[in-house]
Amino acid sequence: xxxxxxxxxxxxxxxxxxxxxxxxxxxxxxxxxxxxxxxxxxxxxxxxxxxxxxxxxxxxxxxxxxxxxxxxxxxxxxxxxxxxxxxxxxxxxxxxxxxxxxxxxxxxxxxxxxxxxxxxxxxxxxxxxxxxxxxxxxxxxxxxxxxxxxxxxxxxxxxxxxxxxxxxxxxxxxxxxxxxxxxxxxxxxxxxxxxxxxxxxxxxxxxxxxxxxx
Amino acid sequence: xxxxxxxxxxxxxxxxxxxxxxxxxxxxxxxxxxxxxxxxxxxxxxxxxxxxxxxxxxxxxxxxxxxxxxxxxxxxxxxxxxxxxxxxxxxxxxxxxxxxxxxxxxxxxxxxxxxxxxxxxxxxxxxxxxxxxxxxxxxxxxxxxxxxxxxxxxxxxxxxxxxxxxxxxxxxxxxxxxxxxxxxxxxxxxxxxxxxxxxxxxxxxxxxxxxxxxxxxxxxxxxxxxxxxxxxxxxxxxxxxxxxxxxxxxxxxxxxxxxxxx
Numbered sequence: 001x002x003x004x005x006x007x008x009x010x011x012x013x014x015x016x017x018x019x020x021x022x023x024x025x026x027x028x029x030x031x032x033x034x035x036x037x038x039x040x041x042x043x044x045x046x047x048x049x050x051x052x053x054x055x056x057x058x059x060x061x062x063x064x065x066x067x068x069x070x071x072x073x074x075x076x077x078x079x080x081x082x083x084x085x086x087x088x089x090x091x092x093x094x095x096x097x098x099x100x101x102x103x104x105x106x107x108x109x110x111x112x113x114x115x116x117x118x119x120x121x122x123x124x125x126x127x128x129x130x131x132x133x134x135x136x137x138x139x140x141x142x143x144x145x146x147x148x149x150x151x152x153x154x155x156x157x158x159x160x161x162x163x164x165x166x167x168x169x170x171x172x173x174x175x176x177x178x179x180x181x182x183x184x185x186x187x188x189x190x191x192x193x194x195x196x197x198x199x200x201x202x203x204x205x206x207x208x209x210x211x212x213x214x
Numbered sequence: 215x216x217x218x219x220x221x222x223x224x225x226x227x228x229x230x231x232x233x234x235x236x237x238x239x240x241x242x243x244x245x246x247x248x249x250x251x252x253x254x255x256x257x258x259x260x261x262x263x264x265x266x267x268x269x270x271x272x273x274x275x276x277x278x279x280x281x282x283x284x285x286x287x288x289x290x291x292x293x294x295x296x297x298x299x300x301x302x303x304x305x306x307x308x309x310x311x312x313x314x315x316x317x318x319x320x321x322x323x324x325x326x327x328x329x330x331x332x333x334x335x336x337x338x339x340x341x342x343x344x345x346x347x348x349x350x351x352x353x354x355x356x357x358x359x360x361x362x363x364x365x366x367x368x369x370x371x372x373x374x375x376x377x378x379x380x381x382x383x384x385x386x387x388x389x390x391x392x393x394x395x396x397x398x399x400x401x402x403x404x405x406x407x408x409x410x411x412x413x414x415x416x417x418x419x420x421x422x423x424x425x426x427x428x429x430x431x432x433x434x435x436x437x438x439x440x441x442x443x444x445x446x447x448x449x450x451x452x453x454x455x456x457x458x459x460x461x462x463x464x465x466x467x468x469x470x471x472x473x474x475x476x
Contacts, residue, residue: 108313111283116327116376117303126326130317209316209358 012166017186020151020162023079024194027086028147032140035091039098040132044124049099056092064089064150068157081158082151089150090143097139101132134202134210141198148191163187230380230412231257231280236289237437238275248437249275250286255431255440262406262413264423266466267433273416274384276438280414281307281382293380303327305380306373310389313369314357320344320368321353327376343371346405363394370405380412387422399425403450420470424463425452432469442469 042049064085071088075081105128113127155164163183170179202211238250249272257263267273278284280291282300291298293305301307306327314323324343328336344353347367357365366386373381386402387395403426406413417423423430430444446462453459 106312108309109315111301111307112309112313112315112326114283114301115281115303115307117301122329127315130315133317205356206317209356 013186016162016166017190019079019159020155020164021190023082023154023159023162024086024144024147024151026079027083027151028090028144030083031087031090031094031143031147035094036098036136039095040102040128042095043099043102044128046103056096060092060096064146065153068154072158077158077160079159082154082162085154085158086147086150090147093146094139094143097135097142098132101135101139102128104135105131130206134207137198137201137207140201141195144194144198145191148187148194152187163190228259229256230259230261230293231414232292233276233280234290234292236276236279236286236291238272238279238284239287250279251437251439252289253433253438253440254289255443257412257414257429260410260412262415262426262428264427264430265414265416265433266420266423266430267418267438268435268470269418271433271435272438273433277307277382277384277414277416281305283307303376304378305382306376306378307382307384308369308373308386309384310366310386314365314372316357319354319356320349320360323357323368324371324375326372339375343375346374346408347371347401361394362390363398366390366398367401370402374405374409374411378411380414383413383415385417386415388417388419395422400451402426407450420463420466421454424459424466425454430462430466432466 042052067085067088071081071084075084109127109131110123113123118126151162152164152167155162156168159165163186166183167180170176170183202208233253233255236250236253237248240247240249253276255263265273265276275284279286280293280298282298282302282305315326318326321340321344325336325340328339331339340353344350347370349364349367349371352360352364357368360368369386370381387398390398399422415423415426424446428445428447430446431440432442432444433439434441444462444465448456448458
């Protein structure tokens with residue numbers, strides 16, 4: 001704790017936290033923005049989904065950390081490298097959850113939509129979209145968790161700032177285990193805060209139906 | 215006899231629905247299952263027809279074909295002389311209560327099909343049908359906050375709100391408890407008498423069919439074919455201990471091969 005106070009005094013703690021959050025924000029948001037439309041598309045067009053499924057299944061079991069050397073090769077040591085790793089880690093799980101979300105929309109609801117004279121596009125907007133939102137929120141929550149896990153690992157290798165770097169640096173620069181433990185606690189608290197923030201979305205009236213009884 | 219003619223007068227003689235030689239064969243894993251076998255029937259404008267048959271006999275498939283969700287393997291279906299090509303808001307399919315959109319309130323569900331109306335008209339329609347099914351005060355409730363019977367009412371209101379001329383009901387009260395079910399039958403009759411829609415009602419409940427329908431179409435087990443059509447035409451409310459009621463019920467039991475067994 002004293003170690004953290006010392007860092008905070010130097011302004012380094014805030015700088016590292018901001019650096020980690022900055023990478024997570026960009027890596028995670030770019031994954032969200034790209035993965036959800038791709039997943040929804042592949043879920044809605046089953047043939048396309050089946051075509052891409054083998055590729056997805058091969059890429060899925062690869063830990064994002066395995067990409068570290070390539071990412072450094074492509075993007076150098078810096079923010080972009082870490083952002084790329086976070087993107088890689090959260091992209092596929094998001095695509096898969098979005099695909100599953102579309103596939104699990106009840107045919108009863110799709111048929112009801114068609115019955116009331118909705119066009120294909122209207123069915124997507126008025127039936128599929130509201131039906132998948134709860135699962136997408138859940139998937140985003142999990143992906144954010146993954147991003148926060150990955151940023152720490154990425155920072156240990158691919159950059160020179162952030163909470164992950166702090167841990168490695170504290171050990172290398174004279175076995176400052178107080179700083180290591182301090183950083184671990186910081187990571188835990190910020191992770192909890194991020195999760196709580198996304199969980200707030202689950203309280204909206206129009207999605208609560210999907211989360212069981214209150 | 216006099217009663218019969220009064221009841222008949224309520225439905226016009228105009229043919230609303232004509233099902234002509236419809237067969238349906240599903241193939242799955244290289245095996246073919248014949249579900250419907252040369253089914254032909256008609257329903258008149260404003261008539262309440264029950265399709266009665268054992269579970270899994272294909273009566274729901276028939277209803278899905280009439281609704282335009284499934285194409286028959288052979289035969290054709292005409293409504294008002296036009297062949298059915300797909301789902302159409304003029305004939306609304308009412309699922310069991312699970313058909314409601316859980317992300318919308320009662321109001322949102324009832325107004326779901328009214329996207330072409332101005333907001334004033336829409337509000338008026340919603341209010342009218344919410345009242346018709348007796349759910350005033352629940353406009354802003356979500357389906358998860360409602361009982362099974364109330365959800366079923368919302369489905370009926372949602373269907374009626376778009377002013378269809380036909381309702382297709384697929385075992386709508388099957389999941390309700392027996393008291394609610396009786397209550398819902400009475401409600402449905404009241405609504406039918408007020409709105410005069412043609413109703414095609416699929417059920418496996420003999421009592422239900424005799425209580426509700428003008429005509430009961432009795433189907434066999436798979437592949438389903440029509441065994442018999444019974445004209446009921448008793449005025450509502452029906453006395454379920456009257457001789458005619460019991461005769462009709464026994465007649466159906468016998469047709470299905472269950473007479474005096476239980």
